Amino acid sequence: MKKPLSNKINWFKGVLLGVPSLWLAVFLFLPLMLILKMSFAEAILAQPPFTALLNWGEGLLPELNISFFSYALLIEDNYYIGALLQSLTLATIATSCTLLIALPMVLAMIKMPNKWQNIFLILVILPFWTSFLIRVYSWKILLRNDGFINQILLYFGLINDPLPMLYSQFAVLIGIVYSYLPFMILPLFAGLKKLDYALVEAAEDLGAKPLTIFFRVILPLIYPSIIAGIILVFIPATGEFVIPDLLGGSDSLLIGKLIWIEFFNNRDWPTASAIALILLILFALPLLILNKFTRKSQKWQDLV
């Protein structure tokens, strides 16, 4: 707990607090309010393509023109709910896959000497820093009918005809798991690194089997990191646009892609805003609950 150093520094505090606050207010808070406002407008064929919320008509007071059209559309048309369910299902499967791949990798890394740990960690960070778009694109080269994997399989005679892999839900799943794997590995590694390894050794000395050690000792101690990893993968995966667009077929209508289509192709800005807002609420609620929860159990980096 720091105290202000002296009264003279008030202008200094003013700058420190004022600059970021102003930025966040104008370029984040205000836009979030605008999306709320837009979601209550109606799409029209005009420039701009939506109705005004306030109408300065004949009278002295402006007429309020709130439309629930977009929300009604979202509830009534199964198309949107279907897309949301499809996105949540896919994100759940993808998050489980990343966890299942990342956990044994991290458990293997943690047993290495420090020098090797650093090298392996850098090898995880490198693709994480490489352009997302390029990493997704590279799967196009691998999965195409005349792509790398099919050519290898054909060459060794394992298949007679190329397997159609690209433009399917399977390709989208691989793309998501691939792109978000580092987001799972990094928090898990950080969590395991903090774990007191003597506890594991003690369990070993007492004759516990590896699986028992994992479930009874390691897992309870690192579950905050697991939850962090799950959040870091699940939320962006649900709203993902690039991966389903590049690797998915015409049947893969995920919610992120839907916002894009509503906005750019159908020019229905109110509906796009309403979907975005619902997603926002859907993600914010579990995070808020979780935040309260983690703040109680452990002081979270003094951040909040």
Place this chain on the structure above:
Amino acid sequence: MKKLKFSLIFGYAFLYLPILVLIAYSFNDSDRVMLFTHFSTRWYAALWQDAELIGAALLSFKIAAISASFSVLIGLCAGMVLHRYSQFRGRTLFVGLLAVPIILPEIILGLCLLLLFIASHDLLGLPSIRGSLTISIAHITLALGYVTIIILASLNRNLQELDEAAADLGASAFTIFWRITLPLLRPALASGWLLSFMLSLDDLIVASFVSGPGAKTLPMLIFSKIRFGVNPEINAVSSLLILVTILILSIYLLFVRKKAK
């Protein structure tokens, strides 16, 4: 133990196979991208003739440099304020807003900011045209939370009570900032700048929303070219970008991290 080792090999093969195959194909002579005929650097040579591509790359690097610099400046203020003043009105809202772009899917942030730019254009006539300015503003907002976390973590780790000691000895707030805080923060500022630079260089979605007809960043151009197929020139650009990433990361690891230790 064996199983864990296998999972490690599998995991790294999974992470690196696509990148390596992409780089291999960028040296393929064939027009038909998929059949490897023989080694050639002709696609790299073709890049230098592609004015659209070079223009997009220059624009992207410009936007990345601008937004990295500003997000570090603003992130520095935000980090300092969070470090120094444990209690001020609206702290929870402040932290919450900082976290929003980290958590929010980019598509929502892009949509939000576009609505803002359109509304302000209608009301104030600003920004007169959507392009590098609006993309830079969006990227600063996108990176601000990450940069603040990096700077705040470094402040909590390194500054300890040094600032209070200096204050007790009579140093003014600005002197403390200039002589103590800033030098200690240098590695964090560098990492924040680099992370922000890479985020901006990587972003397709937010830029697509807030850009106007005139400005096309490198990811936007690449995306339009790979949407419906593969393209040998893009293989070459991608490999170059991967090389740039490796270079930047090595510089970071060699200079910034070493100094931090």
